[in-house]
Amino acid sequence: MSRENVLVSAAWSEENLQTPGVVFAEVDEDTTAYDGGHIPGAVKIDWRNDLQDPVRRDFVDREGFEKLLSAKGISNDDTVVLYGGNNNWFAAYAYWYFKLYGHQNVKLLDGGRKKWELDGRPLDKEEVVRPATDYKAQEQDLSIRAFRDEVVEAIGNKNLVDVRSPDEFSGKLLAPAHLPQEQAQRGGHIPSAVNIPWSKAANEDGTFKSDEELRALYEEAGFDGSRKTIAYCRIGERSSHSWFALRELLGYEDVKNYDGSWTEYGSLIGVPIELGSGKEA
Amino acid sequence: MTNGCGAPTQGGTIEVASTETVLEGKVLSEGTPVGGAFVRLLDSTGEFTAEVVSSPEGDFRFFAAPGTWTVRALHRTGNGQAAVSAEGPGVHAVEIAVA
Numbered sequence: 300m301s302r303e304n305v306l307v308s309a310a311w312s313e314e315n316l317q318t319p320g321v322v323f324a325e326v327d328e329d330t331t332a333y334d335g336g337h338i339p340g341a342v343k344i345d346w347r348n349d350l351q352d353p354v355r356r357d358f359v360d361r362e363g364f365e366k367l368l369s370a371k372g373i374s375n376d377d378t379v380v381l382y383g384g385n386n387n388w389f390a391a392y393a394y395w396y397f398k399l400y401g402h403q404n405v406k407l408l409d410g411g412r413k414k415w416e417l418d419g420r421p422l423d424k425e426e427v428v429r430p431a432t433d434y435k436a437q438e439q440d441l442s443i444r445a446f447r448d449e450v451v452e453a454i455g456n457k458n459l460v461d462v463r464s465p466d467e468f469s470g471k472l473l474a475p476a477h478l479p480q481e482q483a484q485r486g487g488h489i490p491s492a493v494n495i496p497w498s499k500a501a502n503e504d505g506t507f508k509s510d511e512e513l514r515a516l517y518e519e520a521g522f523d524g525s526r527k528t529i530a531y532c533r534i535g536e537r538s539s540h541s542w543f544a545l546r547e548l549l550g551y552e553d554v555k556n557y558d559g560s561w562t563e564y565g566s567l568i569g570v571p572i573e574l575g576s577g578k579e580a
Numbered sequence: 581m582t583n584g585c586g587a588p589t590q591g592g593t594i595e596v597a598s599t600e601t602v603l604e605g606k607v608l609s610e611g612t613p614v615g616g617a618f619v620r621l622l623d624s625t626g627e628f629t630a631e632v633v634s635s636p637e638g639d640f641r642f643f644a645a646p647g648t649w650t651v652r653a654l655h656r657t658g659n660g661q662a663a664v665s666a667e668g669p670g671v672h673a674v675e676i677a678v679a
Contacts, residue, residue, distance in 0.1 A: 328584040328585075328586030329586050329587075329588070329589065331589065332633075346584060346586075347584065384586070384587075384633065385585070385586050385587060385631070386631065388584075388585065388586070389584065389586065413618055413654075416616065416618075416656065417618075417655075417656050419656045464623075464627070464628070464629050464630070465627060466623070466629065466645065471645055472644075472645060474585065474643075475585050475629075475630045476621050476629045476630035476642045476643055476644045476645075477587045477588065477621075477630040477631070477632045477641070477642055477643065478585065478587075478588070478643060496627070496628065498628035499628075503620070503654065504654070532585070533585055534584050534585055536584055536585060537585060
């Protein structure tokens with residue numbers, strides 16, 4: 300895997316808005332930003348309503364994903380370029396999700412909406428309608444998705460990378476600081492996890508740091524490249540961002556995202572929790 | 581359904597629990613509110629903690645903890661930052677001028 304296969308720049312994107320076979324999709328939890336102006340021609344994917352099961356805490360199933368992509372006019376052969384707000388968290392989550400259901404030709408727009416807006420690139424409010432397709436998804440590729448039992452077993456064995464902010468890692472905060480702190484789960488982190496905040500992988504404008512900078516970041520923080528890895532955060536989007544950096548940009552092979560993340564782990568009865576800054580490696 | 585970590589819409593008034601430490605204010609350019617700025621909350625070591633997009637009226641809000649913080653705004657017209665110290669729970673006001 301290399302950077303140019305998985306990441307495109309805002310400049311490249313602006314030049315390829317009309318390119319046949321390239322579909323831009325904006326992904327966010329709150330889609331009012333899309334409604335107020337989106338990249339010309341981009342379709343909208345609503346993280347909450349399109350990608351999450353409305354009842355159980357899980358993803359839409361394979362059929363649901365096929366229905367969604369067919370309705371959005373995305374075909375199996377299309378190159379899908381994903382971008383969004385919140386430093387591309389939800390776009391990175393969708394990238395992981397597309398890979399989970401076997402769509403290989405997917406890329407992230409480096410920097411997402413933030414970089415696009417800071418550059419002053421065009422946005423419009425045109426309604427985007429693409430002819431429906433007959434999209435076929437694969438069974439979930441569970442080599443990139445971790446579940447809770449696997450996470451408990453990984454304590455002390457695999458790299459557990461906690462990508463939340465240091466205050467969430469230590470147990471001081473229970474959610475990112477733009478959200479209210481009244482939460483049901485306990486505070487802290489999974490024992491033996493190293494804290495490498497997702498934000499350290501990104502520049503201020505939302506673009507990813509260079510491969511050299513990323514490699515130095517993870518190595519200095521105690522990430523062991525010879526071990527298997529599970530990344531987690533509070534709910535799985537920020538860890539998708541770091542999963543992307545580790546697996547797609549740096550090419551580490553066995554890297555999973557734990558989408559249950561702290562909202563699941565911190566609610567489990569009987570599992571160990573570590574408080575404080577942990578074992579700084 | 582479990583909510584994601586996306587930043588909520590900024591501005592308006594909210595009920596603040598007595599235990600919450602809220603940092604809020606406006607992004608301004610020569611006294612005029614700047615909407616659509618990317619406002620970043622940095623901790624006392626300068627480490628990124630959170631980011632929101634300012635409302636059309638320039639408003640932003642963070643749920644933090646007592647301590648010393650920096651709020652930094654990025655906008656295509658310019659950047660700026662300000663320090664804010666929260667001694668304890670409550671609402672702490674801060675303005676950021678961008679240029």
